Amino acid sequence: MDKIIWGIIGCGDVAEVKSGPAFYKLEQSELKSVMRRDLSKAEDFAKRHTIKHWYNNASSILEDPEIDAVYIATPPASHLQYTLDAIKAGKHVYLEKPMALNADEAEQIKTALNGAKTKLTVAHYRRHLPAFMKVRELLNNNEIGEVLFADIQILQARKSHLIAKSDKPWRLNPKVSGGGLFHDLAPHQLDLMCLYFGEYNSAKGFSISKNKKEADEIVNGIIDFKNGIQCRGIWSFNVAEADQKDECVIYGTEGRIIFSFFGEVVTCIKKGEEHIYKFTNPKHVQQPMISAVNNYFLGKGENPCAAEDALIVTKIMDAFTSNY
Template identity: 30%
Template sequence: MKWGLIGASTIASEHMIGAIRAQSGHTVEAVLSSDAARGQDFATRNGIPHAFSNLEALLEHPGISAVYISTTNEKHVSQAMAAFAAGKHVLCEKPLALSVDDAAMMVEAAKGAGLVFATNHHLRCSGAHLAIRQMIARGRLGRVLSMRVFHAVSLPEHLRGWRIDNAAAGGGVIADITVHDADTVRFHLGEDPKTVVAQAVSSGLGRGVEDSVMSVWTMPSGIMVQSHESFTHPYAGSGIEIHGTEGSLFAQGVMTQRPTGTITMTDRDGTLQLNYDRHDLYGYGLKAFSQAIAGRGRPAADGVDGLKSLAVALAVARSAREGQAVDVDYKGY
């Protein structure tokens, strides 16, 4: 399979190019950047044969059958729609769009064209999270009562830019991290948040966008979820806690792009540290995506998963803005 990269991004160079090339028979043929010189430099540094500054030219390049979109958030919808119209399968970074309506349009376009559409929610591809989900599914925690997500970090200098000062591009911690945590909660609990209550602030990094947010989510089953995301916490650590009637699970250092972290479970018999497979998260996601194209299974996170995580994040943003509880609107999905 030949790939085109829409966006000469850090995540593409640090994670996705290697993950694509790790799949048997997969190659990266072209990259798109709005800055021709930057695109050519990116292509040279990463051994990519072709660089384009025009989307149509990339989509018309011979042999490309799939694209990976990692541009700024406001560009995703138009670029994905153009790719679907050109008959390309799409793996898109989160959030899929800036509105749930636009995400729904993307989902329906892919469905109508018979193409695979996936969201790059890498955390559900982690060996740690797969092991946690299995523990819950096997009933090791009993009936789940509550879940806490702590994902307050220090945003690295080279990733700041538009994320800390450009609301129009989809900047802010909610679009960047809360959307990931929404998918992680859905992945583990198997249900969609119903109502959220949130507060957000700019605590030193955000300029015109929020850089810290806390929220509480109500699930249809009655499970309570507490979530904390930030760009400004250098020493907080990250992870999740899941508490049930028969045990509690504590996972630290697992909200990351790397296969790291520890998982412990405490129940009436004491505390046990769990082992898990430490595979590459992005390679796992790429394998699922390519198998879905071949008609075997589904992507790790499909377009509807991306739509729903976006819907939760937008509800959190609205609740923080309006100072009241907000029902999550999934537009019928």
């Protein structure tokens, strides 16, 4: 096998630019079919991206013997069933984040992979973007000395520009998204913290909806990592536009690293000297990750984000929103 033939289950807003085109632009990849419950929208996506086949049911893709792997880009409520069906059908899976509605469902996916011949990667794609790879390099090189703690602040107004646009506001419905805007954005931050700092002892948090809505508007949490590093974070989705913030600061004994999860600049301040590193993300921001996934599915590389890694992130999210 010299390339992976793909099908997309859920060709909606996320697949439009961030990920979808990468499946047919990469040399070791071919996108054969796409699916969306609204057949006319599936057809529209397929024709604009010159995809030969479109459907309004996942079985048409899963039953196609030519398709090697599927990208599941539906809302989280359907991740579990589609993933179990794909594993049963013998298809490799690239699964959008968050992995599932909660840790119980994520555990079911992990269990289903035991003994299966299929492979699965979760789309924590920031792992392969240059800014966050630079942060990891700075940490590995001890540029700020011994790491002490990290501070995350994701403060957004109700109409945050960070939230992907969709036909329906399903991200605000916990039964579909898992909990709200926190569940849409926090996997990006929490996965990187786990990537940088390793295994953790415990995670605790609090969450609340100030307007008595179903979805949490404020989430606070802290993670105690086994290496002694602590990470604290606050996510709020009801601040004034002027107070919006997207920042992480990692403090060490000799300095600090500052970056944005949705930006392209990393600043390292060490002993009073400021070093600024600027990057440019690819147009299709998931393309580097999808390239690594192709290599993994072809047996030419390691798993860029295993189910075990994504399960940890899901457990932390559950711990931060346990009172909800």
